[in-house]
Amino acid sequence: MKKKISNNMITYGMILLFYVIMQVMISTGSISSLLQGLLVPLCMYAIAAVSLNLVVGFSGELSLGQAGFMCVGAYASAFFTKLTEETLPEGPRFLIAILIGAVVAAIFGFLIGIPVLRLRGDYLAIVTLAFGEIIKNLVSVFHVGVDKSGIHFSVKDAASLNLDEEGRVLIDGPLGITGTPKNANFTIGIILLFLTVFIVLNLVNSRSGRAITAIRDNRIAAESIGLNVTKYKLMAFVISTALAGVAGVLYSHNLSTLNVKFFNYNTSILILVFVVLGGIGNVKGSIIAAILLTALPELLRELQDYRMLIYAILLIGMMLFNWAPSAIAFRERVKDKFKSNKKEAA
Amino acid sequence: MKNLKKVLALLFVAVLLVSTVAGCGKKEDSDNGGSGSSSDESVFKIGGIGPLTGEAAVYGVAVKNGAELAVKEINEAGGIDGVPIEFKMEDDVHDAEKSVNAYNTLKDWGMQMVMGTVTSDPCIAVQSEAANDNIFLLTPSGTAVDAIKGPNAFRVCFSDPDQGTKSAEFIADHDLGKKIAVIYDSSITYSKGIYDNFVKEAKNQGLEIVSAEAYTTDSNKDFKVQLQKAKDSNADLLFLPIYYQEASLILKQADAMGYAPKVFGCDGLDGILNFDAEGTEGVMLLTPFVANADDELTKHFVESYKSSYKETPIQFAADAYDAIYAIKAAAEDAKITPDMSASDISDKMQASMLNIEVEGLTGTIQWKEDGEPNKEPKAVIIEDGEYQSLD
Secondary structure, three states: OHHHHHHHHHHHHHHHHHHHHHHHHHHHOOOOHHHHHHHHHHHHHHHHHHHHHHHHHHOOOOOOOHHHHHHHHHHHHHHHHHHOOOOOOHHHHHHHHHHHHHHHHHHHHHHHHHHHOOOOHHHHHHHHHHHHHHHHHHHOOOEEEEEOOEEEEEOOOHHHHOOOOOOEEEEEHHHOEEOOOOOOOHHHHHHHHHHHHHHHHHHHOOHHHHHHHHHHHOHHHHHHOOOOHHHHHHHHHHHHHHHHHHHHHHHHOOOOEEOHHHHOHHHHHHHHHHHHHHOOOOHHHHHHHHHHHHHHHHHOHHHHHHHHHHHHHHHHHHHHHHHOHHHHHHHHHHHHHHHHHHHHHO | OHHHHHHHHHHHHHHHHHHHHHHHHHOOOOOHHHOOOOOOOOOEEEEEEEOOOOOOHHHHHHHHHHHHHHHHHHHHOOOEOOEOEEEEEEEOOOOHHHHHHHHHHHHHHOOOEEEEOOOHHHHHHHHHHHHHHOOEEEEOOOOOHHHHOOOOEEEOOOOHHHHHHHHHHHHHHOOOOOEEEEEEEOOOHHHHHHHHHHHHHHHHHOOEEEEEEEEOHHHOOOOHHHHHHHHHOOOOEEEEOOOHHHHHHHHHHHHHOOOOOEEEEOHHHOOHHHHOOOOOOOOEEEOOOOOOOOOHHHHHHHHHHHHHHOOOOOHHHHHHHHHHHHHHHHHHHHOOOOOOOHHHHHHHHHHHHOOOEEEEOOEEEEEOOOOOEEOOOOEEEEEOOEEEEOO
16 A cells, blocks of 8 residues: 555656756756757647556556547637637636536547447457547538627538628638647646646545456456446546546647647557556556657657657567566566665665 | 665766756757757758658658758859858658647757748648747748748748639639539648639639539549539539549549540649659649749759759749748848847848749749738640640
8 A cells, every 4th residue: 555655656756856857947948949849748648648548557448549539628628719719818718728628528438438338358449449530530520610690610611601701710620720829838738747647546546446447357256246337437438538638638729730630540549559668557657658759759850761760669679678578577687686786785 | 775875876867867858958059948049150040841751751852852952052152142051851740749849959950940841730830839939931832821820921832722713713814614613622721722712713703613522531532423423514624623643533533434524723733744644634734833844944943953853843842942042032132141030030031021022933923911922823734744834
C-alpha cells in the first residue's frame, strides 16, 4: 500500500519537476523556440496516452478509437470558442470550452460504449477503430454558420447555409474550423495533465478501480461475486473518452486550423504506441513515452531525410529494450549489481 | 546514505538533461528564444516549410528545388543589394502541428522571412504563428483563403476562390461552352473552394451548371455514375476542379463509355501528362506555368532546373522561383538590411510588396493589400501530348 502511494507521488513529482524546469528555462530565455512550441502538444499527447491507458491498462480492453474522441472534444470546444468569441472574456470561455470538450466526448463515449463494450479483445479493437472513422467522417460533412437569426446547419455545402451579410461560417465541412484563438498554454496544459493523472490514479486506487481491474483479471470470478461488469467497464471507458476530449481541446486551442485529417487511425495507433512503450497499466510510463516519442522526431531534424528512418529504428530499439524478455533479464542483472555494489559501499 | 546517493544520481542526470536541452536553444541565437531578431552575420535568412516526405512530397520537393535555384542565381548575381541569401527548408509532412514545429525550428536557426508553407492547412497554422511574431510570410502555393489572413502574409498562386472565378471568366470569355457539368471532390479544400466560387461566378457570366456531382477521397475510383449524369444533362463542357490522379481515371472511364466531352480543369490537372497521358488529348487547363513556353525566362529556368535536378519543373517549382524573386524585389524596394529585427523587416516588406511588380514565370505579378496576387490567368490545351497556349 505504501509503495503504491509513493509511486503515485513520484508521478506527480515528475510532472511538477518537468514544469518547474521548463518554466525556469522559459524565464531565463534559454529554451529553444522549437521546444517551447512543443510544450502544449507534449501535454496533449501525455493526457491522451494516460486516458487510453485507463482503458487498455486497467480495464483491459484494446481501444483503437481514441483519436475519434479527441476529435469530438476538439470540435465541440472550438465550435463553442468561435461562437462566443466576441461575447465572453478569454479566461472563463476557455474553461467552459474545456468542460464542453470533456462532456461532449464523454457523451459520445457513453453512447458508443453501450453497444461496443459487449465485445471483447480483437472484436472490440476493430469496432472502436470503425467508430473512430465514423466520427471523423461524420464531423467532416457538417457545415455550421451563425448570423443574426441564429445558428444555421447544413450537410451539403457552405453556400446552402443561407447566411446573411454578417454571417460567419464556423464549421466549414472538410475544411474544419479555422482561426480558433490560441488559448492553450503550457501552464494550463500541465494543470490538465495533473488533473488527468489525479483522476486516473484515484480511480484506479478506489473501490471502483479495484472492481475494474478485477473484471480485467477474471471476468467470471468478478461477476460471480456480484460486480456489475457493464457498469464498471462503461465507467472506465467514459472517463477515458472524457479525458481524450480534454486532449482534443488542447489540440484545437493550440493551432489555428482544425480539421479531421489529424484524427485518423494513425493518431489512435500513435497513442497506443505511447501506452505500450510506457507500459500497459503504467501511468508514469505513458507520460514519459508520450513526451519522448513526440519530442524525438523534432529533435532529430538535424538528420534531414533520414529522420523518420532513425526514429523508427529508435522506436524498435526502445521497444526491445523495454519489453524483450532477455532485455528485462539484463536490466535486472544490472540493477542487482548496482544494488549489491551499494550495499558493499554502505 | 543509500538514499542520498540515489538523489545525487538523479540530480546529476537532471542537470545533464537540462544542459543538453538548453544547449539546443543557445546554439544559433542567444536572444530570447531566438525569435529571429538581429543576427550579426550579414546574410538574409529565408526559411522554407513544406512536405519533403509523405504523400505531398512532390510539391514540397519541387518548391525546395525551385527556391534553391532562384537563391543560387541571386547569390551569383550579387545577392539582395550585395547581401547574400541563405535558404533552409524544413519538412512538415503536410501536417499543421509538424509545420508549426518546423517554423519554430527555423526561428531557432535565425530565420528572418518565411517562404512557405507549401500546402494550405499547415499554412493556416503557420501564418497565425508568423502573424503573432510579425515575421514576413510569402507562400508559393498555399491556396486556402485563410492561409494569408494576417497583414504579414502574401501568396504567389491564385487562391482557391480566385481559381473558380477565373475559370468561369475564362470559359465565358473564350466561349468554350454554355452548359457546364462539374465533377468535384467535396472532401478537400482545394476542389471545394474552386467549385463554390465557380458556381457563384458562373451565374454572373451567364453559364448554366447543368450537373454538379461530388465524390470524396474515400470513393475516388469509380466515376461512372457522375459521368452518366453529366452525359445525360447534355453539357457542352465538363469542368474538373480536381487533382490529376482522379482526372486521369475520369477521362479513361468517359472514354470507355463512349463519352467525349470538352474538358476544362485547374492547376490541379498539371502533372497529368507525366502521370498518364492516355485520353488527355484536347483537355484544357488553367495553369500559371507551362514548361515548354518559348519566352526567355521560362526557357532559362527549365534548362537550369533540368540540369540541376534531372526532371521537368512543375508549377510549384515555378511558384517558388517567383516567390524568391518577389522577396528580392520587395527587399530591395524596402532597403532592408540583415541586421534589422525580423519584425522590422516584416513591417517594411509589407509596404514594399504593394509597390513591386515581378516579371515571373507565372506571369507579371503585382500584389494587393489583402496579400493576393494580381496576374493574368493562363490556360493551355493538350495537343499531341504537349501543352499549347490557349490565348
